[in-house]
Each structure stands twice: as C-alpha cells, then as structure tokens.
Amino acid sequence: MQIDHDSILTLELPYREQLQLHRTVFHGGAGPKVAVVAGIHGDELEGLYVCHRLAAWLEELALTQSDALRGRVELYPALNPLGIDTLQRFVPVFDTDLNRNFPGHREGLLPQRITEAAMRALDGAALVIDIHASNVFLREIPQVRINQESAALLVPLAHQMNIDVIWLHGALTVLEATIAHSLNSRGIPCLVVEMGVGMRITPAFTDQLMTGILRVWRSLGVLAPDLPLADLTHQPLLADDSNVHYLNAETSGLFVPEVEHWTSVRRGQRLGCIVSPHEGSVQSAVCSPVDGVLFTLREYPVVYEGSLMARIMATGSEGVQ
Amino acid sequence: MKPPALLSMTAPLREDFEIAYHDIGSANPSPTVALVAGIHGDELNGVFVLSRLAHFLGGVAAGRHPGRRLDGRAIIIPAVNVLGVNTRNRRWPFDGTDINRMFPGYNAGETTQRIAHAVLELTRPAHYRIDIHSSNLDFEELAQVRLYEPNDGERGTARLFGLPAVIERPMNTIFTSTLGHAWRACGGQNFVLQAGQAGTLQPVHCDRLFRALVTFLWRTGVVSGVALSDEDEEGQYFGVGHTMPLISEHAGLFISRLDVGRWVQAGDVIGQVYDGFAGELRHEIKTPVAGLLSGIRRQPLLFEGDLLARIQTRQAVAEGVDTYLHGQGQ
Numbered sequence: 001m002q003i004d005h006d007s008i009l010t011l012e013l014p015y016r017e018q019l020q021l022h023r024t025v026f027h028g029g030a031g032p033k034v035a036v037v038a039g040i041h042g043d044e045l046e047g048l049y050v051c052h053r054l055a056a057w058l059e060e061l062a063l064t065q066s067d068a069l070r071g072r073v074e075l076y077p078a079l080n081p082l083g084i085d086t087l088q089r090f091v092p093v094f095d096t097d098l099n100r101n102f103p104g105h106r107e108g109l110l111p112q113r114i115t116e117a118a119m120r121a122l123d124g125a126a127l128v129i130d131i132h133a134s135n136v137f138l139r140e141i142p143q144v145r146i147n148q149e150s151a152a153l154l155v156p157l158a159h160q161m162n163i164d165v166i167w168l169h170g171a172l173t174v175l176e177a178t179i180a181h182s183l184n185s186r187g188i189p190c191l192v193v194e195m196g197v198g199m200r201i202t203p204a205f206t207d208q209l210m211t212g213i214l215r216v217w218r219s220l221g222v223l224a225p226d227l228p229l230a231d232l233t234h235q236p237l238l239a240d241d242s243n244v245h246y247l248n249a250e251t252s253g254l255f256v257p258e259v260e261h262w263t264s265v266r267r268g269q270r271l272g273c274i275v276s277p278h279e280g281s282v283q284s285a286v287c288s289p290v291d292g293v294l295f296t297l298r299e300y301p302v303v304y305e306g307s308l309m310a311r312i313m314a315t316g317s318e319g320v321q
Numbered sequence: 322m323k324p325p326a327l328l329s330m331t332a333p334l335r336e337d338f339e340i341a342y343h344d345i346g347s348a349n350p351s352p353t354v355a356l357v358a359g360i361h362g363d364e365l366n367g368v369f370v371l372s373r374l375a376h377f378l379g380g381v382a383a384g385r386h387p388g389r390r391l392d393g394r395a396i397i398i399p400a401v402n403v404l405g406v407n408t409r410n411r412r413w414p415f416d417g418t419d420i421n422r423m424f425p426g427y428n429a430g431e432t433t434q435r436i437a438h439a440v441l442e443l444t445r446p447a448h449y450r451i452d453i454h455s456s457n458l459d460f461e462e463l464a465q466v467r468l469y470e471p472n473d474g475e476r477g478t479a480r481l482f483g484l485p486a487v488i489e490r491p492m493n494t495i496f497t498s499t500l501g502h503a504w505r506a507c508g509g510q511n512f513v514l515q516a517g518q519a520g521t522l523q524p525v526h527c528d529r530l531f532r533a534l535v536t537f538l539w540r541t542g543v544v545s546g547v548a549l550s551d552e553d554e555e556g557q558y559f560g561v562g563h564t565m566p567l568i569s570e571h572a573g574l575f576i577s578r579l580d581v582g583r584w585v586q587a588g589d590v591i592g593q594v595y596d597g598f599a600g601e602l603r604h605e606i607k608t609p610v611a612g613l614l615s616g617i618r619r620q621p622l623l624f625e626g627d628l629l630a631r632i633q634t635r636q637a638v639a640e641g642v643d644t645y646l647h648g649q650g651q
Contacts, residue, residue, distance in 0.1 A: 012572035014622040015597040089417065093624070107568065110624045137416070248429060252331040277334065302333045304415055306432040 001062040001069050002027040009117035011110060019110075021117060023076045024051075026058045028069025031221045032126035035074040036213070037118070037179065040099045040130070042083020042090070046196040047131030050206050051077035054213065071126075071222035079118055089135065089198070100175070102182035119182060126220050127157065128190040129213060130179050136198035137300040138308065141262045142205050143167055144236070145192045147174050150184045154191055160219060161191065162212030162232050164262070165295050165313070167239040197299045208234060237293065239313045245292070247310040249274060249303040250284045257310075261297040264315070271310060274303060290314040327398065328439040330432070340403055340436065342443065343375040345382050346394035346543075353393030353543050355447035356534070357440065360421045360454075360500060362405020362412070363519040367453030370530045371399040377535070381544055393543035396447060401440055411457070411519065424503035441503055448509045449478075449541060452500050453530070455517045459620035460628065463581040463613075464516035464529045469496060475510045480556055481540040482514070482533040485582055486615055486633060487558045518619055557613060562637040565610050567591060567629040573603050575623040577630070579614060587611045591630050594623060610634050 009021040036054060038047025055075060061068055078084050082092045091098050091111045104115030122128050134140045143165035144158040151168055158166045174181055183190035193209065196202040211230045217223050249255065257272035265271060265288040274284040286309055288294075296311035303309065326339035344352075356374070358367025375397045382391045400406045401420060408414050418433045426437025444450050456462045465486040466479040479487040496502055504511040514533070517526035532549075539547040569575065577592030585591070585608050594604040612632040623629075 011625055014572050014574065014624060093622075095411070107626060109626050109628075113626055248431070252333045254333070302415075304333065304432040305330045306430060306435050307416075308431060 001066040003062065008121045009114060011113060019082060021114060023074055024055055026069060026073040028071055031071030033072040033124055034127045034217055034220065034222050035076060035122055035125050036129045036131065037076045037079060038131045039078035039080055039084050042080045042088045043136055043198040044133035045199060045201050046133035046205065048077045049201040050131055050209060051075045053206055053210055068224040068227045070224055073222065079114060099179060100177040102177050102179045122183060122188060125188050128183055128188060129193060130190055131193045133196045133198055134194055137298060139197040139261050139297050139299045140194045141165055141295045142195035142208055145169060145194055147171060149174060153189055157216055158191060159236060160212060160216045162208055162234050163236050164234050165239050166236045170241050237313060243314040245289050245312045245314060246308060247286060249305055249307045249309055252304045253283050254301045255298050255303045255309050256301065257297060259294060261294060263294055265292060265294050265312060267291050288312055291316065327443045328436060338403060340401060343397040345375065345378045346391045349394035352396045352447040354449040355396040355444035356451045357398045357401060357444060357500065358453040359400030359402055359406055361519065362402040362410045363458065364455035365522045366455040366517045366527050366530060368400045368406060369522055370527050371397050373531055374534055389544060389546035391544055395543060396443060401436065421500060422498045424498055424500050440500065445507050450504045450509060450511045451514060453514045455519050456515060458520045459618060461518040461581055461617055461619050462515040463615045464526055464533065465615060467513040467515050469501065478510050479512060481537050483536045484533050484556055486613060487556060488564065488615065488633060489560050491561055559633040563634050565612065565632040565634050565638045567606060567608060569594065569623050569627045569629050570625060571604050572625050573597055573623050574621045575618055575629060576621060577617055579617055581614055581617055583614050585611060585614055585632065608632055610638060
C-alpha cells in the first residue's frame with residue numbers, strides 16, 4: 001500500500017497566497033477506486049472527522065495487512081477549504097453554495113473551478129460517499145438520501161451503510177447542481193450521507209458510519225473479501241415523501257425540546273414548546289401529528305415563524321422496529 | 322394612514338414585523354403594474370427609486386400635480402427583505418437563505434418560502450411586473466432591462482423604459498427559483514431591471530431608473546400628463562449571443578477607470594491587474610471586441626476566473642463561460 005498526499009487544484013488568491021485542494025490517496029491493488037468527499041459546506045465538520053478516522057484505519061492496515069487494500073481509496077476532507085478555515089458554510093467571497101455549483105467549469109469562477117476539479121478527480125470511481133452534517137440548526141440521525149432517479153442502484157448499497165434511515169426523495173425534487181446529481185447522472189454512484197449537526201462532531205455517529213463504509217468497500221472489492229470487519233449494528237428505516245412529516249414553528253421565539261432525538265413518539269405527544277424570553281407563558285406547544293420516530297430535531301433554539309423544528313417519520317401503530 | 326402589508330410575522334425578540342407595500346390608484350379593480358425591489362437587502366438603488374416613485378405617484382393620485390392623472394393601479398414593494406436592509410445583509414439574515422432562490426415559495430414552509438409565496442401572490446394579478454436589482458457588491462451594471470427567454474410582447478414592451486440597453490440572456494438553471502422566473506407562469510409581461518451596484522446608492526443610476534419607470538408608466542397609460550425630455554439616447558437591443566464577458570486569467574488587484582455605458586473599440590484598455598504585494602503591473606486587460614460596456618468590476622480583489630466586464634456587441638459572439646457565471650444581483 002502506498003499513501004500519497006497531493007493537490008488536485010491550485011488557484012492564486014488576490015494577495016500573494018494560493019488555495020490548494022488537498023486529498024489523501026491510498027493505493028492498493030488493481031481493484032476499484034472509491035472516494036469519500038466532505039467539507040462541501042464549511043460549517044459541516046462530521047465528514048472531516050470521518051476522513052481522519054478512515055485515514056487512521058487505513059494507515060493501520062498498511063502496517064498490519066497491507067495487501068488487504070485491493071483497490072484505491074481517495075479522501076477529500078475539505079472541498080471548501082476557505083469556508084472551513086473561516087467558519088463559513090458557503091464559499092467565502094463568492095457567497096455561493098458549493099453544492100449548487102456542480103459540475104462546474106474549468107474556466108468559471110473559483111467555486112466552479114473547484115467543482116470541475118473534483119468531478120475530474122472523482123471520474124471512474126465505483127462509489128463516492130458525500131458526507132454532510134446538516135447545518136447549525138438541525139440534528140440528523142445518520143441517514144442516506146437518495147433521489148428516486150438513482151434508487152435502483154443506490155438503495156442496495158445504502159442498506160449496507162449501517163445507517164438508521166434511507167430517505168428517498170421524489171424525482172421532482174432533484175437538485176441538478178449538486179455533486180450527487182452530477183456524479184450519478186454520469187454513471188458514478190454517489191451516496192449522500194447526512195448526520196449530526198453543523199459545527200460539531202459526533203464520534204458515536206462516526207463509529208457507526210465507519211463500520212458501514214468499510215463493509216460497503218469490502219463488498220465492492222476495495223478491501224479483501226476475507227478481511228474481518230465489525231458487524232452491522234443498524235438497519236435503516238425507509239422514509240419517503242409519504243411518511244415524513246415536517247413541524248414548522250407557528251410563532252417566533254425559543255424552541256425548547258422536551259424529548260430526545262431519535263425516539264419513538266405518539267400522535268399528540270408534546271415534543272417541546274416555543275417560549276418568549278419576555279414572559280412566562282408558553283407561546284406554542286409543539287406536538288407530534290403522528291405515531292412515528294423523531295429523526296430530525298432542532299438544535300439551535302431561536303426560531304422564526306416557519307423555522308423547521310423537527311421531522312417525524314410515521315411508523316404506523318407498531319412504532320419503531 | 323398605515324400602509325398595507327403583504328406579510329406580518331412575529332420575531333423571536335423584536336416586535337412583530339411586516340413587509341409593507343404601496344397600493345396606489347386602488348380604486349381600480351386589479352393592478353396594472355407591480356414593482357418590486359430589495360429582495361436582496363444590499364441592493365439599495367431599487368429601494369430608493371421605488372420609494373420615490375411611490376411618493377410621486379401618491380402625489381399624482383392625491384391631485385398634487387396639476388395636469389397629471391393616475392389612470393391605473395400600481396403595487397410597489399420598495400423592500401422585500403426588510404430585515405436584510407436594516408442589517409445590511411443581502412440574504413435573509415437569520416438563516417442566510419437568498420429570498421430570490423425561494424420562489425414560488427410555500428405558505429406553510431420556512432420563513433423565506435413564506436415571504437416568497439406572499440410576494441408572488443400580491444404581484445400575481447398585475448399585468449406588468451418589474452423586479453429591480455443592482456448587481457452585487459463587486460460589479461456595477463449600466464441601467465438595463467434584462468430578459469430571460471422572453472416572449473415577443475416582452476421584447477417589444479422592454480423598449481418602453483427608454484433605458485440604454487435591453488439585454489436578452491439565456492436561462493440558467495440557477496434562476497429557476499427567482500421571482501422573475503416564477504412570474505412567467507402568471508402570464509402578463511415580466512421584466513428584470515438592473516442598475517448600478519449593491520452596497521451603496523449611486524444617484525446617477527437612480528435618476529435614470531426613476532425616469533425610466535415614469536416613462537414606462539406613461540407609455541403604458543398608468544399615468545398621464547408627464548412631460549418627458551428626449552435626452553435619453555436611443556436604447557439598443559442585444560439578443561442572446563451579443564454579450565461578451567471578459568474573464569480574468571489572473572489573480573491580483575484590478576483597477577479600472579472606465580464608466581459603464583460607454584462604447585469601446587476592439588483593443589481598448591479596460592483596466593489593469595497589479596500584483597498586490599510587489600506592486601508590478603501583471604496584465605493589461607483589453608477588450609477583444611467593440612461594443613457597449615454594460616458592466617464593470619468595482620471590487621479590486623481578483624481571483625482567477627472572475628468577471629471583469631461585459632461588452633454588448635452588435636455582432637453575435639460565443640457566450641461561452643458566462644453562462645456558468647452567477648447572475649450578478651439576481
């Protein structure tokens with residue numbers, strides 16, 4: 001196994017400095033190439049930590065069982081390095097969402113040059129895993145989001161990812177300028193993972209996802225078939241447009257949850273309330289519209305009218321499996 | 322009298338806030354024209370001009386301008402992003418979303434989806450709908466009508482503003498969630514006006530914009546008795562493919578001394594790129610084509626691939642990379 005650190009793009013900054021897009025490449029045998037992409041949004045850090053843990057695991061493998069890497073692993077921990085270094089979700093200066101700039105253009109603006117370089121580098125991959133960490137407002141249980149257009153290929157892979165939810169989106173909601181759509185439409189399978197919350201890392205989620213990623217890699221022939229790996233510990237529930245319920249704030253104030261994230265809830269059960277710092281009364285009680293499981297929960301307390309507080313997947317009368 | 326509001330909302334700590342608008346000539350059953358500005362809180366030319374226009378039309382309606390008469394009804398929203406204007410923020414300040422990427426909106430969705438929905442519902446009944454923008458913090462635009470895949474009626478009507486340029490551009494997937502695009506499903510005639518630069522207010526652009534709007538309202542019969550001078554040059558129409566973007570191949574400090582609205586010849590110097598540390602001249606930017614300078618970069622800090630200027634050409638040129646660039650101020 002050979003380990004390289006290189007850069008897929010170098011751009012001049014206005015004053016003296018350069019921007020480089022770094023990756024780490026683990027070369028093994030002639031097996032398939034896979035990649036993990038993170039840090040498309042500068043405030044989402046969970047994927048950076050996953051990259052660190054995967055690098056540590058692979059470095060250890062290089063020492064103990066180097067020939068078990070049959071393919072090639074590429075880690076791109078920060079596609080938006082300026083955003084991560086300056087604590088901004090979007091691409092600084094350009095004030096644009098990098099995940100709305102794919103597939104990019106070699107002679108475009110900086111964000112489009114980054115995405116074009118990423119698309120070129122990821123060409124030929126057997127699987128790209130794009131890790132997101134929600135945003136600073138909402139905490140998400142580890143999940144894979146898939147558009148119906150790519151469901152046949154991606155759902156079987158997602159079932160091995162050791163995640164809690166697979167969320168299938170209708171074809172109408174496809175976001176054309178995302179990395180996932182751009183890769184999948186070119187025949188490069190891309191799984192979008194959402195987990196945790198912005199500006200934080202959640203090590204337990206990292207452990208959970210690591211198990212899934214390594215097992216998927218082994219099933220693709222990137223790792224030796226006899227390499228022992230941890231067993232799956234999570235089986236995903238299937239969410240789609242028909243069973244996901246959104247709870248938007250009825251009024252503005254402070255949202256205070258009264259239940260834990262990822263718990264079963266009953267129809268009518270109080271999940272939290274919206275209060276005003278100016279007075280003692282409760283402005284709005286937040287109740288579940290269905291029996292189900294709370295898979296998104298607001299982490300950031302301040303809400304405006306309309307702010308999303310929770311998402312619940314209806315599970316019918318049986319509750320969570 | 323308290324003006325009407327298209328949306329009232331609670332705020333987490335402040336008092337409730339609302340998005341107010343002017344409804345002038347409301348004796349008429351349905352509005353002739355809807356004018357919108359300040360979807361981006363940093364684009365102040367449109368905010369100022371629409372507030373002045375509302376003041377003027379309100380005066381006409383009240384009979385304070387002898388010989389002038391209001392024959393139509395105008396809906397005027399000087400600023401949609403009220404909180405963004407007051408906190409000097411282009412986007413909706415709380416969650417950083419761009420209201421002009423939220424259309425057609427949703428009245429039970431996120432805050433900015435609700436705002437978008439309310440703006441669309443208020444402006445839907447109007448026959449003419451006009452959304453005014455001022456580029457962004459980096460770029461200055463000549464006052465112009467911007468058309469995206471217009472119909473023939475819009476092509477003709479666009480000239481009624483008397484602005485120096487009507488510029489037709491290809492539709493971009495990014496723009497499908499804008500107000501201008503959402504209006505297309507509502508019928509009538511829809512226009513995006515661009516003038517100046519965000520972040521500050523440029524009186525020259527504001528004056529021209531104000532005159533253009535009054536001219537338009539006069540020519541479409543909304544207001545009568547307006548004496549207009551003929552000082553504006555004849556407006557030029559530039560179809561798709563008649564826009565030449567100048568893209569920087571270098572990073573550095575960009576300086577230009579040119580004003581928008583002037584005609585340039587092929588080979589004319591547009592500006593210079595300097596090394597911001599060593600101070601040496603790195604590159605002189607020359608236009609490869611002749612045409613009307615419709616926009617120029619005012620932000621000196623320059624990345625590779627940044628837009629320096631746009632030239633409107635009489636002959637078609639390949640648009641190339643410009644279709645990938647984000648629309649300034651939209």
